[in-house]
Amino acid sequence: MPYDVRMTDPSSCDRLGGCIHICPEKVWKWAEINGRNLPVPVRPEDCTGCMKCIKICPPKIIEVTVE
Numbered sequence: 385m386p387y388d389v390r391m392t393d394p395s396s397c398d399r400l401g402g403c404i405h406i407c408p409e410k411v412w413k414w415a416e417i418n419g420r421n422l423p424v425p426v427r428p429e430d431c432t433g434c435m436k437c438i439k440i441c442p443p444k445i446i447e448v449t450v451e
């Protein structure tokens with residue numbers, strides 16, 4: 385089942401990188417956005433919908449939806 389993975393409010397990201405470390409499918413990667421290093425879902429097509437990134441994100445700004 386294809387999932388869409390996104391960060392709803394990048395300006396609220398605390399940049400702890402929990403999503404990058406916990407994702408079993410390596411969907412997230414650090415990338416520079418407007419001069420800030422942020423986790424970015426670079427391979428959303430590999431997402432299995434486990435929701436681990438959502439649970440570990442302190443500001444709750446990750447959204448995973450079924451496409």
Ligand code: SF4
Nearest residue numbers: 407431432434435437
């Ligand atoms: S839901 Fe699971 S597989 Fe999908 S991006 Fe988050 S941690 Fe990775």
